[in-house]
Amino acid sequence: NAGVTQTPKFQVLKTGQSMTLQCAQDMNHNSMYWYRQDPGMGLRLIYYSASEGTTDKGEVPNGYNVSRLNKREFSLRLESAAPSQTSVYFCASVVGVNTEAFFGQGTRLTVV
Amino acid sequence: QKEVEQNSGPLSVPEGAIASLNCTYSDRGSQSFFWYRQYSGKSPELIMFIYSNGDKEDGRFTAQLNKASQYVSLLIRDSQPSDSATYLCAVTGGFQKLVFGTGTRLLVSP
Numbered sequence: 001n002a003g004v005t006q007t008p009k010f011q012v013l014k015t016g017q018s019m020t021l022q023c024a025q026d027m028n029h030n031s032m033y034w035y036r037q038d039p040g041m042g043l044r045l046i047y048y049s050a051s052e053g054t055t056d057k058g059e060v061p062n063g064y065n066v067s068r069l070n071k072r073e074f075s076l077r078l079e080s081a082a083p084s085q086t087s088v089y090f091c092a093s094v095v096g097v098n099t100e101a102f103f104g105q106g107t108r109l110t111v112v
Numbered sequence: 113q114k115e116v117e118q119n120s121g122p123l124s125v126p127e128g129a130i131a132s133l134n135c136t137y138s139d140r141g142s143q144s145f146f147w148y149r150q151y152s153g154k155s156p157e158l159i160m161f162i163y164s165n166g167d168k169e170d171g172r173f174t175a176q177l178n179k180a181s182q183y184v185s186l187l188i189r190d191s192q193p194s195d196s197a198t199y200l201c202a203v204t205g206g207f208q209k210l211v212f213g214t215g216t217r218l219l220v221s222p
Contacts, residue, residue, distance in 0.1 A: 048210070
């Protein structure tokens with residue numbers, strides 16, 4: 001039972017490079033989320049998808065794009081990485097209204 | 113104003129004491145409220161959730177919700193060194209938007 005799987009776990013990018021963070025859940029959850037976590041900042045919502053086919057901006061969407069490819073997968077893309085995007089990224093999913101969020105193991109991204 | 117606010121701490125308590133963690137939120141339409149615990153380098157894990165005004169108890173943990181004051185708290189009784197972690201308050205609002213606070217770091221000393 002995999003739950004929420006994020007890839008990769010670690011990544012180093014050069015400024016200006018692009019990359020896609022992958023997230024997949026096998027729990028048939030409807031809603032999925034991308035957060036970034038910086039020291040002392042808690043989890044800040046980047047984008048979320050309440051259901052398949054919909055996406056909405058969160059608190060810090062600038063510099064990111066997302067795709068809800070199907071019900072299982074929700075990817076986060078950095079088109080032109082900047083050092084300010086150095087962070088730990090978490091993907092999460094929930095089955096429906098007022099239910100527990102399950103998290104992936106996180107992706108530690110460094111932009112140099 | 114942030115949607116969910118917490119004191120970043122650290123909150124230091126001796127072993128066996130009660131730890132009290134607080135959270136306020138700005139959206140009066142918020143529907144559900146969660147407390148997550150996060151150990152350093154790990155993913156958040158759910159401790160408790162609460163939907164209705166009042167108290168909800170689960171073992172050593174009690175969550176309290178006051179929607180009129182837009183306030184959520186978590187009490188940890190008989191605190192243990194293993195409770196030392198960051199505690200994140202989370203709130204679900206419209207369109208399934210799940211927003212977290214900055215977290216409160218709790219340190220329980222033996």
